[in-house]
Amino acid sequence: MRIDLHTHSYRSDGTTSPREVVLAAGRAGLDVVALTDHDTASGWEEAAQTAYDIGVGLVRGIEISCRHRGRSVHLLAYLPDPSYPPLRNMLSGILDGRTQRLPAICAALRAEGIDIEEAEVKKQDAEATATGRPHVADVLIGKGVVDDRDEAFERYLAPGRPGYVSRYAPSLSEAMIVVREAGGVPVVAHPWGRGSEAILDEPTLGALAEEGLEGLEAHHQDHTPRQRQELVDIAARLGLIATGASDFHGAGKRDHELGCHTTAPDELERLLVTAEELAKASGRDTPRMLTS
Ligand code: AMP
Ligand code: ZN
Ligand code: FE
Ligand code: FE
Numbered sequence: 001m002r003i004d005l006h007t008h009s010y011r012s013d014g015t016t017s018p019r020e021v022v023l024a025a026g027r028a029g030l031d032v033v034a035l036t037d038h039d040t041a042s043g044w045e046e047a048a049q050t051a052y053d054i055g056v057g058l059v060r061g062i063e064i065s066c067r068h069r070g071r072s073v074h075l076l077a078y079l080p081d082p083s084y085p086p087l088r089n090m091l092s093g094i095l096d097g098r099t100q101r102l103p104a105i106c107a108a109l110r111a112e113g114i115d116i117e118e119a120e121v122k123k124q125d126a127e128a129t130a131t132g133r134p135h136v137a138d139v140l141i142g143k144g145v146v147d148d149r150d151e152a153f154e155r156y157l158a159p160g161r162p163g164y165v166s167r168y169a170p171s172l173s174e175a176m177i178v179v180r181e182a183g184g185v186p187v188v189a190h191p192w193g194r195g196s197e198a199i200l201d202e203p204t205l206g207a208l209a210e211e212g213l214e215g216l217e218a219h220h221q222d223h224t225p226r227q228r229q230e231l232v233d234i235a236a237r238l239g240l241i242a243t244g245a246s247d248f249h250g251a252g253k254r255d256h257e258l259g260c261h262t263t264a265p266d267e268l269e270r271l272l273v274t275a276e277e278l279a280k281a282s283g284r285d286t287p288r289m290l291t292s
Contacts, residue, residue: 001265001268002029002030002031002032002259002262003030003031003032003057003262003263003264003265003268004025004028004030004032004033004034004244004245004246004248004259004261004263005032005033005036005059005061005076005078005217005243005244005245005263005268005271006034006036006061006063006076006217006220006243006245006247006248007025007033007034007035007036007245007248007249007258008035008036008037008247008248008249008250008252009021009037009043009047009250010127010128010250011037011040011042011043011127011128011129011130012037012039012040012063012128012129012130012132013038013128013130013132013134013135013249013252014037014248014249014250014252015249015250015251015252016250016251017043017046017127018035018043018044018047018050019047019049019050020250021033021035021047021250022035022050022051022054022056022058023050023054024248024258025056025258025259026054026056028257028258028259030056030258030259031056031057032056032057032058032059032268032289033056033057033058033059033258034058034059034060034061034078034245035058035059035060035061036061036062036076036078037062037130038063038064038074039062039064039065039091039094039095039098039129039130040062040091040095040129040130041060041062041091042129044060044082044287047060048287048290051290052290057289057290057291058289059078059079059271059289060078060079060287061077061079061184062076062077062080062082062091063075063076063077063189064077064090064091064094064170064175064179065094065169066169066170066172066174066175067169067170067171067172068171068172068199069199071196071199072159072169073172073188073189073196073199073200074188074189074190075172075175075176075186075187075189076186076188076189076215076217076243077175077179077185077186077187078184078185078187078271079183079184079185079275079279079286079287079288079289080179080182080183080184080185080284080286081182081183081184081282081284081285081286081287082182084178084181084182084183084282084284086181086182087178087179087181087182090170090174090175090178093168093170094130094167094168094169094170095129095130096168097167097168097169098130098131098167099131100167101165101166101167102118102121102131102136103118104165105133105136105163105165106118106121106136108162108163108164108165109136109140109156109162109163112156112162112163114143114145115143116139116140116143120139121135121136121139124136124138124139133152133153133157134149134249134252136152136157136163137149137152137157138252140152140156148254149252149253150254172188172208173208173211176208176211176212176213177212180212180281181282182282182284182286183275183281183282183283183284183286184275184278184286185214185215185241185271185274185275185278186212186213186214186215187214187215187216187217187241187243187271188200188205188208188213188215188217189217189220189247190217190220190222190223190247191216191217191231192222192223192227192231193220193222194222202234202237205234205238205240206238209240213240214241214271214274215241215242215243215267216231216234216240216241216242216243217245218231218232218242218243218244219232219242219243219244219245219261219263220244220245220247220261221246221247221255221256221260221261222247228244241267241270241271241274242264242267243263243267243268243271244261244262244264245261245262245263246258246259246260246261272289275289
């Protein structure tokens with residue numbers, strides 16, 4: 001069983017349709033894939049139809065943009081009921097924040113001498129529910145200002161760079177509570193990616209586990225092999241599920257090919273049992289994993 005629990009389509013900042021993500025998962029020999037676009041479930045239906053058509057297992061998820069101690073932290077929510085009003089409100093608050101910061105990002109980039117208009121970004125994100133900095137990066141690539149998304153973040157879009165504009169993000173604790181109430185399973189995405197090791201150390205992860213965190217994404221390209229092993233060990237000590245995934249973004253992210261990291265079948269089983277329990281406790285009409 002090959003299981004990849006974190007991918008993006010063009011509903012957020014991936015570059016292919018939800019259908020194409022699932023088809024590509026089948027071609028990559030995956031038995032189970034999770035579609036986890038940023039802050040939206042708008043790709044679920046199309047992904048589910050495709051998964052049903054070709055017989056690939058599908059876990060429906062959302063990667064929620066949160067904040068913890070002033071830093072951006074991503075929370076994967078697996079199998080929540082997206083119609084639960086507090087979850088819907090939280091996601092629309094994040095999406096509104098995304099839309100509202102766009103003019104400010106464009107103005108900041110113009111101040112750097114780059115000729116960029118909001119309309120160009122809108123064209124770039126035509127299919128997106130969640131517009132992000134990667135869409136701005138793609139416009140900069142198109143103009144020849146940078147070669148790839150990484151360079152765009154490094155020079156302009158990362159915190160502390162001239163084109164960075166912050167936006168609303170719920171606290172990690174707040175998001176975990178709402179996800180659980182929606183019957184979903186909260187798992188921290190790439191906990192130690194991009195220098196987050198200091199803010200999500202073991203005591204902090206332990207405190208989050210007490211608050212209802214259920215898992216850690218240990219196997220991820222943004223972690224070194226040592227970090228992956230250490231996160232697996234921490235998950236074991238804290239009784240958390242340890243997952244692994246590609247964080248596939250189509251052509252938008254290099255070295256994140258489908259299946260480049262995977263989740264062990266036992267860990268998926270634990271996740272599904274937890275989902276079942278949380279769904280029951282919530283009384284919500286949550287999605288199930290679609291099985292092949
Ligand atoms: P946003 O949604 O605007 O907050 O942007 C977040 C997205 O940008 C995520 O998909 C990240 O993978 C990507 N991202 C964040 N920081 C960087 C970085 N330094 N280099 C490349 N991509 C990044
Ligand atoms: Zn992304
Ligand atoms: Fe992420
Ligand atoms: Fe992601």
